[in-house]
Amino acid sequence: MTRFGAVREYPVDLAVVSIGAILAYVIVTSFQAGSTLRLLATFPLALFLPGYALISVLFPATDRTARQATSRAIETRPRGIDLVERLGLSFALSLTIIPIVAIVLPFTQWGFTTASTAATLALLTVVLAQTGVVRRLRTPTEDRFIVSPIASLARLRGDENAAITASSVVLVLAIGLAAGALIIGFLVPMSTGGFTELALYGESDDGELVAGGIESEIEPGDAVPMTVSVDNQEGEETTYTLVVQEQRLEDGTVVERTQLDVFETTLADNTTETSELSVTPTAADGEDVRISVLLFHGEPPAEPTNENAAEDTYTWVTAEESDDE
Known part of the structure; x- marks a missing residue:
């Protein structure tokens, strides 16, 4: 043939x-x-x-x-x-x-x-x-x-x-x-619309990112290192604003908010970005506070909260004086 x-x-x-x-x-x-x-x-x-x-x-x-x-x-x-x-x-x-x-x-x-x-x-x-x-x-x-x-x-x-x-x-x-x-x-x-994933990580002894590995007990005035991950699956390039807050709660209700950090990032579709943060809570000795990371599309509202955020995640920190002299 x-x-x-x-x-x-x-x-x-x-x-x-x-x-x-x-x-x-x-x-x-x-x-x-x-x-x-x-x-x-x-x-x-x-x-x-x-x-x-x-x-x-x-x-x-x-x-x-x-x-x-x-x-x-x-x-x-x-x-x-x-x-x-x-x-x-x-x-x-x-x-x-x-x-x-x-x-x-x-x-x-x-x-x-x-x-x-x-x-x-x-x-x-x-x-x-x-x-x-x-x-x-x-x-x-x-x-x-x-x-x-x-x-x-x-x-x-x-x-x-x-x-x-x-x-x-x-x-x-x-x-x-x-x-x-x-x-x-x-x-x-x-x-009808995509989604965004927000995650918070700590670092293990060998340098690997670990979910839930953030230090939970610190001395007053010490900084808390953490890594924030944002995954854009919205189907288009998206600009985000992330607000880091220290929150004091009573009976499950936030009674005081302190802004520790705020930053903006723009991600292409189907991309993930990780940002290393070092936040210093103002908590006094023996006080438990919640460190919340709030994600907003574009500019955040005048009063950012977990309820009006597009995504949010948090970790608890206890300030405690060391017994060492």
Whole structure:
């Protein structure tokens, strides 16, 4: 077979699947969360393309009618499936692939993010599609699956298996609707707005950041070292203001606030920043105070509190004179 002949026999459906996966990846990673185009590109990339590519590997041949199946003595059953069955199984297998990707990615260096998930699904689709091309071209021409919607529809009218084909169409529609409802429920809440994570860390003896590792007992007038982490998952660049307060509480109610520090930072989407702080409480000997870090989008209000902050975290500190002379 010449190169030109190989190109002519290259399966059009698998070429469309490969190109579609690449375009979907570019759209998903280029447009902001909440974009209609990004949402529309997510549907085929997550719900159809990977499954169709896998089906092309598993079933390179088309099905045969009952007469064709019995005309050969050796082969007593069809080796392939038709277009309608491929569409239905494509949805089903795509829904099987997504959880596997979601389980594996968090254990990799790329993590479980929008970009890494889209890249994994696109790469998996392209690799499976090209494997399907090889499998299909090695299948005899008379048995090879070729996209033919007209032939599939004709079966609904005249074939003795029309009832089975019609049920396959219903199955495809049912799976498509269920998959669509699932992906809408998963994506729409995320598209309405992102989130920001705020965390407070101390430092271990070997220099590692440890949650809850902040020194809780100090001498009056000593500084408390701590590290503040801000993770921007808002879907866009965001400016934050962080206010550090010393708070005195009585019966669970804040009765006095002292501002110890305030600073501003701007983070790109999907980035994390850590800031080392050294705050000095004004607590007297034997007094317990709460050190709160309050995060605000943009400028903070005139009276920053834990209640009006977008995010807040805190640690308790006790001031106590040392017994050493």
